[in-house]
Amino acid sequence: MSLTGNAALAGVMGWPISHSRSPRLHGYWLEQYGIDGAYVPLAVAPDRFGEALKGLQVAGFRGVNVTVPHKEAAFRACDTIDPDAKRIGAVNTILFGDNGSVQGSNTDAFGFIENIRQTADWPGGVAVVLGAGGAARAICVALIDAGATEIRLINRTKSRAEDLSHEFGNIIRVYDWENRSDAQIYASLLVNSTSLGMTGQPPLDIDLDHLPASAIVNDIVYAPLETPLLAAARKRGNIIVDGLGMLLHQARPGFEAWFGTAPAVTDALRNFVLEPK
Numbered sequence: 001m002s003l004t005g006n007a008a009l010a011g012v013m014g015w016p017i018s019h020s021r022s023p024r025l026h027g028y029w030l031e032q033y034g035i036d037g038a039y040v041p042l043a044v045a046p047d048r049f050g051e052a053l054k055g056l057q058v059a060g061f062r063g064v065n066v067t068v069p070h071k072e073a074a075f076r077a078c079d080t081i082d083p084d085a086k087r088i089g090a091v092n093t094i095l096f097g098d099n100g101s102v103q104g105s106n107t108d109a110f111g112f113i114e115n116i117r118q119t120a121d122w123p124g125g126v127a128v129v130l131g132a133g134g135a136a137r138a139i140c141v142a143l144i145d146a147g148a149t150e151i152r153l154i155n156r157t158k159s160r161a162e163d164l165s166h167e168f169g170n171i172i173r174v175y176d177w178e179n180r181s182d183a184q185i186y187a188s189l190l191v192n193s194t195s196l197g198m199t200g201q202p203p204l205d206i207d208l209d210h211l212p213a214s215a216i217v218n219d220i221v222y223a224p225l226e227t228p229l230l231a232a233a234r235k236r237g238n239i240i241v242d243g244l245g246m247l248l249h250q251a252r253p254g255f256e257a258w259f260g261t262a263p264a265v266t267d268a269l270r271n272f273v274l275e276p277k
């Protein structure tokens with residue numbers, strides 16, 4: 001659709017940004033809903049974040065998404081921070097308020113749990129999370145709110161997992177990376193939040209022998225869409241949830257805030273975002 005002088009503007013700030021699928025995703029929704037608006041990639045060098053954010057606000061943008069490496073800088077730059085962003089310690093969505101305020105939120109926990117819910121009904125209980133990076137933080141927040149009774153956090157660098165357990169409390173139990181297979185006993189959910197299994201990365205070496213057949217298995221890696229972990233889980237009868245949905249669902253709150261329409265995550269959207277650019 002062609003833009004008018006009143007077009008609503010948003011975008012995604014990152015460095016680099018050329019790999020981002022967010023412009024394609026938001027562009028699909030803008031087209032689908034016939035919205036007079038645009039969502040653009042914004043390559044912003046790490047030391048220019050504050051300056052660029054101010055410039056976008058001055059230029060009348062409604063807001064932006066923020067990705068690597070700016071999520072922590074965004075946290076510091078906002079006037080208000082929503083509760084999830086405070087718990088995660090990072091901002092991925094910014095709304096410029098009518099009063100000139102810069103409002104930060106984090107939609108990764110929402111995206112994670114909405115993705116699971118679109119496919120499966122997670123009853124709560126024991127969850128096993130591999131990884132302790134930024135994604136794992138958001139996943140722990142989501143799991144705590146969705147009824148986890150115990151989160152077994154397993155990371156190659158154990159101290160990072162311990163840092164999370166100090167922050168989130170006793171619900172997090174830290175296991176050694178070497179025990180990642182045994183730790184799956186009685187689990188109702190297994191999540192890979194490491195980069196292992198991603199195209200170009202080493203595979204995730206894990207056996208699923210101790211995982212109950214009723215457990216849900218989710219990989220936040222979405223390239224490839226069916227990772228070796230998900231393929232192995234499918235083969236033994238577990239419900240599997242791929243990682244693309246987290247990216248799609250985390251985009252919903254920002255789109256609605258900037259463009260005024262609550263967008264839907266559909267199979268057609270999934271296919272469109274997956275197509276080569």
Ligand code: ATR
Binds near residue numbers: 134155
């Ligand atoms: P993100 O924000 O996406 O979570 P990150 O903070 O870089 O990214 O975290 C990447 C995760 O993948 C970490 O848990 C990392 O483990 P370390 O904390 O030990 O670095 C994990 N990871 C990456 N490569 C790995 C490998 N070869 N073996 C085990 N874990 C790996």
